[in-house]
Amino acid sequence: MKPDYFKEAFNKISDEKRKKILDAAIMEFSERGFESANVNNIAQKAGISVGSVYKYFNNKEDLFLTIIHFGVEMLKRVLQEIMQSNEDLESRIEKIIRAIQSHSRGNAPLTRLYNEMATENRSGLVWKIVSDMENATAGLYTTFIKDAQKAGTVRADINANLFAFYLDNLFILLQFSYACEYYKERMKIFVGEDVLDKDELVVEQLMKFIKGALFMK
Amino acid sequence: MKPDYFKEAFNKISDEKRKKILDAAIMEFSERGFESANVNNIAQKAGISVGSVYKYFNNKEDLFLTIIHFGVEMLKRVLQEIMQSNEDLESRIEKIIRAIQSHSRGNAPLTRLYNEMATENRSGLVWKIVSDMENATAGLYTTFIKDAQKAGTVRADINANLFAFYLDNLFILLQFSYACEYYKERMKIFVGEDVLDKDELVVEQLMKFIKGALFMK
Amino acid sequence: MKPDYFKEAFNKISDEKRKKILDAAIMEFSERGFESANVNNIAQKAGISVGSVYKYFNNKEDLFLTIIHFGVEMLKRVLQEIMQSNEDLESRIEKIIRAIQSHSRGNAPLTRLYNEMATENRSGLVWKIVSDMENATAGLYTTFIKDAQKAGTVRADINANLFAFYLDNLFILLQFSYACEYYKERMKIFVGEDVLDKDELVVEQLMKFIKGALFMK
Amino acid sequence: MKPDYFKEAFNKISDEKRKKILDAAIMEFSERGFESANVNNIAQKAGISVGSVYKYFNNKEDLFLTIIHFGVEMLKRVLQEIMQSNEDLESRIEKIIRAIQSHSRGNAPLTRLYNEMATENRSGLVWKIVSDMENATAGLYTTFIKDAQKAGTVRADINANLFAFYLDNLFILLQFSYACEYYKERMKIFVGEDVLDKDELVVEQLMKFIKGALFMK
DNA sequence: AATGAATGAGCATTCATTCAT
DNA sequence: TATGAATGAATGCTCATTCAT
Numbered sequence: 001m002k003p004d005y006f007k008e009a010f011n012k013i014s015d016e017k018r019k020k021i022l023d024a025a026i027m028e029f030s031e032r033g034f035e036s037a038n039v040n041n042i043a044q045k046a047g048i049s050v051g052s053v054y055k056y057f058n059n060k061e062d063l064f065l066t067i068i069h070f071g072v073e074m075l076k077r078v079l080q081e082i083m084q085s086n087e088d089l090e091s092r093i094e095k096i097i098r099a100i101q102s103h104s105r106g107n108a109p110l111t112r113l114y115n116e117m118a119t120e121n122r123s124g125l126v127w128k129i130v131s132d133m134e135n136a137t138a139g140l141y142t143t144f145i146k147d148a149q150k151a152g153t154v155r156a157d158i159n160a161n162l163f164a165f166y167l168d169n170l171f172i173l174l175q176f177s178y179a180c181e182y183y184k185e186r187m188k189i190f191v192g193e194d195v196l197d198k199d200e201l202v203v204e205q206l207m208k209f210i211k212g213a214l215f216m217k
Numbered sequence: 218m219k220p221d222y223f224k225e226a227f228n229k230i231s232d233e234k235r236k237k238i239l240d241a242a243i244m245e246f247s248e249r250g251f252e253s254a255n256v257n258n259i260a261q262k263a264g265i266s267v268g269s270v271y272k273y274f275n276n277k278e279d280l281f282l283t284i285i286h287f288g289v290e291m292l293k294r295v296l297q298e299i300m301q302s303n304e305d306l307e308s309r310i311e312k313i314i315r316a317i318q319s320h321s322r323g324n325a326p327l328t329r330l331y332n333e334m335a336t337e338n339r340s341g342l343v344w345k346i347v348s349d350m351e352n353a354t355a356g357l358y359t360t361f362i363k364d365a366q367k368a369g370t371v372r373a374d375i376n377a378n379l380f381a382f383y384l385d386n387l388f389i390l391l392q393f394s395y396a397c398e399y400y401k402e403r404m405k406i407f408v409g410e411d412v413l414d415k416d417e418l419v420v421e422q423l424m425k426f427i428k429g430a431l432f433m434k
Numbered sequence: 435m436k437p438d439y440f441k442e443a444f445n446k447i448s449d450e451k452r453k454k455i456l457d458a459a460i461m462e463f464s465e466r467g468f469e470s471a472n473v474n475n476i477a478q479k480a481g482i483s484v485g486s487v488y489k490y491f492n493n494k495e496d497l498f499l500t501i502i503h504f505g506v507e508m509l510k511r512v513l514q515e516i517m518q519s520n521e522d523l524e525s526r527i528e529k530i531i532r533a534i535q536s537h538s539r540g541n542a543p544l545t546r547l548y549n550e551m552a553t554e555n556r557s558g559l560v561w562k563i564v565s566d567m568e569n570a571t572a573g574l575y576t577t578f579i580k581d582a583q584k585a586g587t588v589r590a591d592i593n594a595n596l597f598a599f600y601l602d603n604l605f606i607l608l609q610f611s612y613a614c615e616y617y618k619e620r621m622k623i624f625v626g627e628d629v630l631d632k633d634e635l636v637v638e639q640l641m642k643f644i645k646g647a648l649f650m651k
Numbered sequence: 652m653k654p655d656y657f658k659e660a661f662n663k664i665s666d667e668k669r670k671k672i673l674d675a676a677i678m679e680f681s682e683r684g685f686e687s688a689n690v691n692n693i694a695q696k697a698g699i700s701v702g703s704v705y706k707y708f709n710n711k712e713d714l715f716l717t718i719i720h721f722g723v724e725m726l727k728r729v730l731q732e733i734m735q736s737n738e739d740l741e742s743r744i745e746k747i748i749r750a751i752q753s754h755s756r757g758n759a760p761l762t763r764l765y766n767e768m769a770t771e772n773r774s775g776l777v778w779k780i781v782s783d784m785e786n787a788t789a790g791l792y793t794t795f796i797k798d799a800q801k802a803g804t805v806r807a808d809i810n811a812n813l814f815a816f817y818l819d820n821l822f823i824l825l826q827f828s829y830a831c832e833y834y835k836e837r838m839k840i841f842v843g844e845d846v847l848d849k850d851e852l853v854v855e856q857l858m859k860f861i862k863g864a865l866f867m868k
Numbered sequence: 869a870a871t872g873a874a875t876g877a878g879c880a881t882t883c884a885t886t887c888a889t
Numbered sequence: 890t891a892t893g894a895a896t897g898a899a900t901g902c903t904c905a906t907t908c909a910t
Binding site: 660691694699700701702703706 | 890891892893
């Protein structure tokens with residue numbers, strides 16, 4: 001019933017303090033990776049003592065999981081906002097792409113963490129946190145595609161589950177391409193050094209790619 | 218002129234020994250990540266002494282880079298083989314997808330390493346190794362799409378660079394989905410627990426997705 | 435402005451603890467030399483953890499430099515006390531000789547360190563610490579000799595700088611002869627096995643040697 | 652009966668090879684000290700294999716002792732040559748001073764080794780090698796002084812043993828001052844930056860110092 | 869509740885020495 | 890006899906975690 005990875009004490013502190021701790025941890029983990037991240041550093045950056053960190057979290061891993069949880073919740077909110085609107089699938093997809101551009105740029109460290117986490121050799125625990133978001137996402141995308149198939153806008157000869165999967169794959173790598181050094185460089189190689197100044201082109205072409213894949217002609 | 222990250226001595230040992238060392242390192246690095254990987258463990262698994270490891274490599278990082286280099290070369294070879302065939306774009310894409318399925322399953326640790334590496338906070342060095350493969354891939358895909366556009370099989374109203382990019386994005390995440398725990402779980406959520414037994418379906422649907430995106434109707 | 439080679443934390447601990455650490459380090463370094471000295475040993479001897487050693491000092495070298503600094507400061511104090519007295523040159527020299535006898539015996543490990551340090555292949559850093567003491571000593575001796583030349587007690591036909599140098603050379607080797615195994619054995623060969631029980635004779639004869647060299651007849 | 656620290660095999664190799672090995676060892680030991688000296692390096696510099704080093708010497712320490720032995724023998728020869736001449740004490744002392752200047756400059760690494768060795772925390776073994784030279788030196792100096800006392804050139808009111816000791820102390824530190832970085836810097840502080848260009852002055856003043864100490868007026 | 873000094877297990881790396889060839 | 894690849898014990902240093910204040 002307490003799906004959290006922090007102790008009661010972390011709930012009781014001021015929002016400001018909590019934010020400072022989360023921000024410090026996000027920066028440290030995203031800059032140095034889980035192993036190299038230094039708990040003492042995080043405490044210092046957050047302006048609290050190490051002792052306090054361990055009053056709020058059982059260990060380094062739980063602090064990491066809390067951050068992940070926090071990031072996932074933020075992403076969830078962004079997605080839900082888009083998904084709750086009453087537009088057609090095409091508009092929603094375009095909105096998601098634009099949201100990815102602004103969110104992964106504005107929350108680059110958090111996005112890098114998502115990449116980090118997917119690598120992490122502690123997947124088991126991480127998975128518990130992320131799975132329900134993936135579940136939600138998967139369900140939503142699949143449902144929308146199925147609905148659109150019934151409505152006749154999306155072609156009927158495709159497997160909605162797999163198409164939802166491929167769609168989300170495109171979204172995930174786009175996210176990384178705006179936030180993670182490695183994928184950013186890779187995108188530049190594919191598209192050109194100035195790709196980061198051509199958001200509109202990226203959206204337009206990705207929409208063409210997806211529409212071609214999904215929709216009736 | 219010496220693009221390698223190992224010492225002369227590593228060249229002189231038997232192929233069998235070299236393989237044992239590379240395998241041990243691949244396992245350790247892919248299982249635990251760069252930081253947590255233990256050089257003494259690698260030596261033990263490889264059946265040699267730590268001292269020998271340092272006779273072959275200057276340090277842990279160089280051992281890691283050698284592994285990456287090795288993995289990249291292997292991937293290159295797989296791709297080149299496919300690309301040099303004289304088939305049309307559609308067949309080639311299908312071949313790539315099938316190659317991804319078998320290669321990322323057969324070389325899961327190596328593939329996990331690719332994910333690991335893209336995360337690594339030592340991107341600078343890693344990038345030097347991987348960038349030329351990315352360059353080659355990007356060039357090839359883009360050229361093929363442009364040629365197909367001229368030939369009239371691929372629609373003319375798209376930006377070849379970006380489409381090549383999206384295509385490769387799909388490939389990369391497919392790779393991870395067969396090799397990395399996290400992405401494997403995610404794929405199961407999207408497609409179903411038995412997805413790993415449905416390779417043919419995955420290929421067929423991905424082909425539909427891509428063909429819809431690329432080709433004329 | 436902070437001419438010290440230790441961290442703030444080393445200032446904050448109790449005098450007793452600080453002394454235990456310095457003593458342990460002096461013993462280890464003087465017994466085994468810089469390279470062979472074992473930081474873990476020092477920690478154990480001092481009754482603290484290795485981690486603490488590194489809370490107090492950035493590294494082994496800084497610990498060594500701190501010890502040297504400490505030894506130099508102690509020597510400085512001994513010399514200054516003697517030099518500030520209002521006696522004539524002859525009395526002062528005799529006092530120095532006696533001070534050397536008691537100080538190098540009472541602080542043998544520290545004195546051995548001085549020898550060690552003069553050898554050390556890290557002279558650069560060490561020199562920064564010791565040079566100001568050497569400067570002070572050189573200046574003092576030279577000035578005193580010049581003054582005595584003006585006063586007519588020391589002969590006028592000598593170069594004060596060089597005579598000060600030779601004087602200090604005698605002092606330094608006397609120091610080593612009471613503290614370092616090698617030089618102690620050598621002294622026994624020159625003077626006899628019982629030389630360590632004949633402090634008065636050593637003083638008396640060294641005074642004769644120096645007075646003959648310096649003073650008018 | 653075999654007062655050497657090397658194996659038979661070292662006797663059998665060519666003079667040239669032996670010299671290369673000794674030179675390489677002298678350089679390495681004097682540059683880096685006993686602990687930091689690297690046997691593999693020495694072998695490489697000498698153009699032989701490590702295996703061979705261990706064919707010639709039982710271990711690193713014996714190699715070190717052999718070097719010391721070699722250095723001592725060389726010094727002995729220099730001294731004996733001077734001492735066998737038929738001059739008076741004063742001339743001989745001057746000759747020794749000049750010999751120190753040229754020898755410690757010409758064989759700086761060897762001289763540094765002498766300093767190194769006196770520090771070494773393996774004094775026991777070292778002492779066995781050096782003691783007979785010290786014995787010889789001590790005996791010679793003392794005898795000469797006693798003879799000169801009988802002849803009436805050196806004052807009768809001094810202890811020949813102690814004066815010989817002080818004399819040799821001056822010689823030893825002069826040696827170091829020309830060969831060891833630390834003592835060289837110290838000499839510059841006492842005498843001036845250009846002291847190394849003023850050999851004549853150094854001799855002249857040291858002669859004055861010693862003559863004042865020893866001789867009748 | 870908060871602090872931060874203290875702990876000590878853990879790991880990368882070096883190098884004297886051995887021994888199969 | 891000579892080689893040099895192989896060994897593995899040894900050690901400086903880091904950092905997650907604890908706990909006395």
